[in-house]
Amino acid sequence: MQTVTDIADQILHREGGFVNDPDDPGGATKHGVSLYTMRRLGFDLNGDGRIDRADVQALDLDRARQIFIDHYYTAARIDALPEALQPSVFDMSVNAGSNAIRILQDLFNDMGHDLIVDGRIGPQTIRAAHATWHDAPDHLIDAYGIARRNYYYRLADRRPASRKFARRRDGGKGGWIRRAEEFISPRFHFSASDHLERTATWG
Numbered sequence: 001m002q003t004v005t006d007i008a009d010q011i012l013h014r015e016g017g018f019v020n021d022p023d024d025p026g027g028a029t030k031h032g033v034s035l036y037t038m039r040r041l042g043f044d045l046n047g048d049g050r051i052d053r054a055d056v057q058a059l060d061l062d063r064a065r066q067i068f069i070d071h072y073y074t075a076a077r078i079d080a081l082p083e084a085l086q087p088s089v090f091d092m093s094v095n096a097g098s099n100a101i102r103i104l105q106d107l108f109n110d111m112g113h114d115l116i117v118d119g120r121i122g123p124q125t126i127r128a129a130h131a132t133w134h135d136a137p138d139h140l141i142d143a144y145g146i147a148r149r150n151y152y153y154r155l156a157d158r159r160p161a162s163r164k165f166a167r168r169r170d171g172g173k174g175g176w177i178r179r180a181e182e183f184i185s186p187r188f189h190f191s192a193s194d195h196l197e198r199t200a201t202w203g
Helices: 004-015 035-041 053-058 061-074 083-096 099-110 123-135 137-158 160-166 175-181 192-198
Strands: none
Touching: 004 061, 004 083, 035 053, 035 061, 061 083, 083 099, 083 123, 083 137, 099 123, 099 137, 123 137, 137 160, 137 175, 160 175
C-alpha cells in the first residue's frame, strides 16, 4: 500500500502552485493550502505579524506536505479508516475540509448505518467504515468517489461562481469532476453526454 507521504505527494501534484482566484472562498492558495487555512493554523511565515498573501506565496512544498499530513490526515483520523479508502478521503479532506467526512457519513447512513453527520471520525464512523469495507470493499471506494462527484455538482448547482471548477468553458468536465473520477472505476465515469446533461440547467 502507499504511504501517507506518497498520497500527500499525489495531492500536491493535483493542487499545483500559487493561485489567487476571486471565486475561491478560501482566498489565495498555494500547493492546495489556502490563506484561510494558514490563518486558522497561525502560519506567519515571513514573521511580519500578519498572515496574508505574502505568507501563502512563501509556502514551500515540504511545509505544505506536512500541513496535509498533520491537519488533514492525522488530526482528522483518516488513518483509522480502511487503507484502500484513505487516499480518496484524504484527497477530499484537503479539497473540502470536514465535508469529506460528512460525505462519508451520509454514505454510510444510506447503506443502513445510523451515524450523526458531524464531519468527525469517531468510533461509530470507524466501525461503520470497517463493517462496510468487510462486506463490499470494491463498492465502498466507488460509492465514495461517486458521492464526491455528486457533492461537487450540487455545490455548483447552489453557487454559480463555482461552476467553472466543475465545467470547463467548452462544456467538458472541470477539475473537480475529473479529480473525483480519479478515485472511481472507469465503468462509473460520466460520459461527455452524461456530464452535459447533468450541467444543462447551468446555462
